[in-house]
Amino acid sequence: MMDACMVWLRTLFLLFVNIGLWLGLVMGVLLLLRPAAVRLLAPDQRVFLWGVGWVVGFLPQVLRFAARIPLPFPSFSHLMVSRAEGGCPLFIPEIQGAGEYRLALPGGAAVPFRVSGELVEALGWLGLLWLALAFALCICGDRGIRRLIRTGVELDRERYQQLGVEQEDRLVVRLCPNLPTSFVIRRGRRHEIALQRELTPEQLRLVFLHEREHVRRRDPCLQGLAVAALSLYFWNPVLWLAYHFTRRDMELACDRRVLEQLDAGERRAYAHTLVELACDRPLWGGLTTFGECDAALRVKAAARWRPEETGGRRAGYGLGWAAAAVLAAFLVLGGPYDRALTADLAADLAEGGGWACLGRELETRQIVPDGEEPLWVGGDSTYVWVCLRDEAGGWWKALCLRRPHHGYLDFHFGAIQGIPALTDCQPVAGEER
Numbered sequence: 001m002m003d004a005c006m007v008w009l010r011t012l013f014l015l016f017v018n019i020g021l022w023l024g025l026v027m028g029v030l031l032l033l034r035p036a037a038v039r040l041l042a043p044d045q046r047v048f049l050w051g052v053g054w055v056v057g058f059l060p061q062v063l064r065f066a067a068r069i070p071l072p073f074p075s076f077s078h079l080m081v082s083r084a085e086g087g088c089p090l091f092i093p094e095i096q097g098a099g100e101y102r103l104a105l106p107g108g109a110a111v112p113f114r115v116s117g118e119l120v121e122a123l124g125w126l127g128l129l130w131l132a133l134a135f136a137l138c139i140c141g142d143r144g145i146r147r148l149i150r151t152g153v154e155l156d157r158e159r160y161q162q163l164g165v166e167q168e169d170r171l172v173v174r175l176c177p178n179l180p181t182s183f184v185i186r187r188g189r190r191h192e193i194a195l196q197r198e199l200t201p202e203q204l205r206l207v208f209l210h211e212r213e214h215v216r217r218r219d220p221c222l223q224g225l226a227v228a229a230l231s232l233y234f235w236n237p238v239l240w241l242a243y244h245f246t247r248r249d250m251e252l253a254c255d256r257r258v259l260e261q262l263d264a265g266e267r268r269a270y271a272h273t274l275v276e277l278a279c280d281r282p283l284w285g286g287l288t289t290f291g292e293c294d295a296a297l298r299v300k301a302a303a304r305w306r307p308e309e310t311g312g313r314r315a316g317y318g319l320g321w322a323a324a325a326v327l328a329a330f331l332v333l334g335g336p337y338d339r340a341l342t343a344d345l346a347a348d349l350a351e352g353g354g355w356a357c358l359g360r361e362l363e364t365r366q367i368v369p370d371g372e373e374p375l376w377v378g379g380d381s382t383y384v385w386v387c388l389r390d391e392a393g394g395w396w397k398a399l400c401l402r403r404p405h406h407g408y409l410d411f412h413f414g415a416i417q418g419i420p421a422l423t424d425c426q427p428v429a430g431e432e433r
Contacts, residue, residue, distance in 0.1 A: 006124030013127030014092055015060070020233035022089045023057035025080055025106075026331050027242035033327075034245065042317060043253035044217075045324040050246040051222050052328045057239075058229040063087055067335040077335025080106040083344070084336040085381050093344070095120060102343050108426060110343035137231040145185060149194045152176030163205045171215060173208065184211040186220040206258075206266070206273050213257045219250050255298055274298050338380040342426040345379045345402075354408035358386060358398060361411045367396060374427035386411070387420055395420050 030037070030049055037046055056062045067077070067087030081089040083104035093101050098117040102110040152174030160167045170190040175197040184193045193211045195204055214220060226246055233239050255274075259267055349355050362369065368391045369375070376387040379402060386398045397420070398411035 006121065009125075009127030009131070010095065010120070010123040013123060013130055014094060015088065016130075016232055018089050018091050019057060019060055019063070020236050020239070021091050022063075022077070022081065023053060023229070023233060024236045024238040026053050026056075026076070028238050029076065029331060031238070031241060031245070041320045041324055043249045043256060045320050046249040047219075047222070047246065047253050048324055049328055050226075050242065050249065052332055053242070054222065054226040054229045054246070056332055057233065058225050060088055063332075063335075064337075066332045067337040069333045071329060071334035073330075075329075075334035076331045081336055082106065082108040082339065083341040084339045087335065087337045089335075095123060100347070102341060102347075104341045108342065110341055112343075133234065134231045137234060138228060145183070148176060148179060149174060149185065149192055151178075152194055152197070163201060163208065165205060165208055165212075168212075171212070182207045182211060184214050184220055186224065191215045191220060202269060203273050203276075206270050209258050209261065210254060213254045214250075217254060217257065219254065223247075223250070251298060338382075340379045340381060340384075340402075342377055342428065345377050345384050346428050348402060349377075349384065349408065352403055352406070352408050354384070354400065357400075357408040358411055361398065361413065365413060367413075376422050376425035377428045378425035385425075387416070387422060387425055 027050075030053065037049070041049075056066065064087035067084070077089070081091075081104075083090040083093070085094075091104050093104070095101060095115055097120055098115055100112060100114055102112050104110060153176075155167075155173045155175065157167060160173075172190060172192045174192065174194050176194045177197045179194060179196045182193070182195045182199075184191055186192075193208065193215075195207055195211075199207060226243055230239055230243050255270075258270065262270060349358075367388075370389045370391055370393075373389040378385055378387075382402060384400055384402045387395060388398070389395050395416035395418075397414050397416055399414070400408055400411045403409070
């Protein structure tokens with residue numbers, strides 16, 4: 001029972017390490033493109049791109065589904081992932097026991113490494129430690145937030161009228177003392193907004209409008225997914241930077257939506273409120289907040305904000321959504337569903353007697369390979385195939401079940417008309433055979 005648990009922990013740990021590495025690559029692309037994205041895309045469009053990454057990173061089954069959707073052009077995953085199984089990338093292979101393995105780097109490069117029996121056992125304990133840390137990050141931060149919100153007093157109908165805002169179902173507003181910043185969280189089917197009790201009535205109204213807009217934009221749901229994903233991949237520094245910019249764009253997008261509801265005087269008051277309530281201690285957890293350390297940036301954005309009055313601006317906004325959708329598709333869809341590393345296939349053929357079996361089949365069929373043309377090897381988790389050219393210039397494809405631990409039995413040969421497409425194969429040098 002203990003051994004089965006260790007195997008499960010090791011498998012789960014390696015699965016999320018691989019997905020965390022892939023998510024780091026995706027978020028790294030968005031970070032590299034950020035200077036252009038800030039100029040060309042609206043904040044809510046940038047939030048959409050961040051959200052696509054966080055959702056797929058938190059739900060591996062979405063990644064499996066996305067790999068099934070083909071694109072008319074090479075996708076990012078197709079270019080970067082050289083080994084995959086069931087749509088999930090395998091930069092680090094599944095480790096079943098002690099032996100020789102290979103890291104699958106982008107571009108098909110392989111880095112061999114050896115795993116000892118002690119390391120195999122240690123991977124299970126690492127998986128247990130990783131799960132404990134991930135749960136601790138999720139639960140401890142959430143407990144602190146709920147402790148803060150329980151100190152507040154719920155607004156009554158009279159106070160809503162004084163603020164000039166409507167009371168809404170499934171939305172609870174509390175005034176809490178000594179909060180570092182106002183925030184909103186989701187609890188079951190309703191949202192709770194915690195406002196700083198020390199705010200003036202005008203500030204209370206503006207902050208309430210901001211937090212209510214977070215609820216309408218469903219930001220707490222995305223924030224919760226991002227926090228959960230970051231808790232799983234806390235070891236990847238790229239994702240912490242991506243999380244910071246996700247929060248920033250989320251606040252900028254919310255500011256724009258609130259500014260659309262205000263007149264010129266209220267917009268100036270909103271900017272002043274941002275300055276006065278700027279907080280250098282953003283809270284951790286499944287929530288969105290008002291006072292952030294990016295107050296200067298948000299004030300500048302509020303000062304530059306203008307209503308979308310012209311057709312050109314509306315057209316540019318639509319083009320921004322089209323560009324964001326194409327970029328999201330490029331980053332997530334069309335990845336390899338089942339792809340093997342050529343170095344793994346060559347090693348399996350060598351260890352399982354596959355090269356010897358292929359030689360016997362060639363001799364039986366009286367096929368003499370062209371000595372100047374390498375053998376091209378491809379495959380997946382189930383099959384391995386070898387493309388070769390004979391001395392007469394004809395091409396052949398040999399297909400066999402992949403049986404690295406049970407020995408290769410026989411290859412099924414077929415002639416190829418013309419010159420084959422070798423995009424899914426790589427040449428194998430003589431020393432690898």
